[in-house]
Amino acid sequence: MTEKISVDGLVIELSKKRIKRMNMRIKEPDGRIVISAPCGTLDTEIVEFVRSRRGWIDRNVARIIERAAAHPEPETRAEKEAYRRDLKRRISERLPYIEEVTGLRANGWTVRDMHTRWGSCNTATHHINFSLKLATRSDEELDYIILHELVHTIVPGHGADFYAVMDRFMPNWKSIRAKLKR
Ligand SMILES: [Zn+2]
Structure with missing residues (x-):
């Protein structure tokens, strides 16, 4: 069961479970604060837990909200389809060009609603999947x-x-990867 509690003005979603230790997560995309605590944890222990981590909480909530504003998730089905069309158009322009420059070839590609990875490549079939999340990313990040x-x-x-191959074709790939992580 989840209840909402307030600690020093922060709203926290608290659920008590059969676990050993208290843990906290900040959820994407809205920066909700979620705490799971062992059954029987006292309110004072939860308050102490939150207060001792207040700096970390504030930094991470701000980071997540900032990221959501810079890279908005599609809100409706129609919006999601528009994101997908736009991303497919961009990939169908850039992929052949990059294949040309590098001499590497994909054997088909798909845009998928993946959340944990930006892309994946089946090393046996050479089919590539691209995450729909790339729709809000820049051309260099897509490249x-x-x-x-x-x-x-x-x-x-x-x-x-x-x-070594990445360095050869995109010497600044590290700085672009850093942008994707933000
Ligand atoms: Zn990889």
């Missing part, structure tokens, strides 16, 4: 993911040989 997945058609893992 980086396209190249990353194309490189997987010749190098499966993320070893030194993988990064």
Whole structure:
């Protein structure tokens, strides 16, 4: 069961469970604060837990809200379809170009509603999946993911040989990857 409590002006969703230790998460995209606590935890312990982590909470809530504002999630089905059309158009322009420059080839691609990864490449079939989340990302960020997945058609893992190919075709890939992580 989840209840809402307030600590020093912060609204917290608290659920008590059969767990050993209290833990806290800040949820995307709205920065909700969620705490799971062992059954029998006292209110004073929860207040103390929140107060001792207040700096961390404020920083992370701000970071998540900022990111959601910069990269809004589609809110309706129609909006999601518009994102998908737009992303497909961008990929169908950039992928052939990057294939041309690198000599690497994908064997088909799909845009999928993936949340944990930007892309994936089946190293046996060379089929690439792109996350719909790329729809709100810049051209250089999209190019980086396209190249990353194309490189997987010749190098499966993320070893030194993988990064050597990345360095050759996109010397600034590290700074672009850092942008994607924000
Ligand atoms: Zn990879």
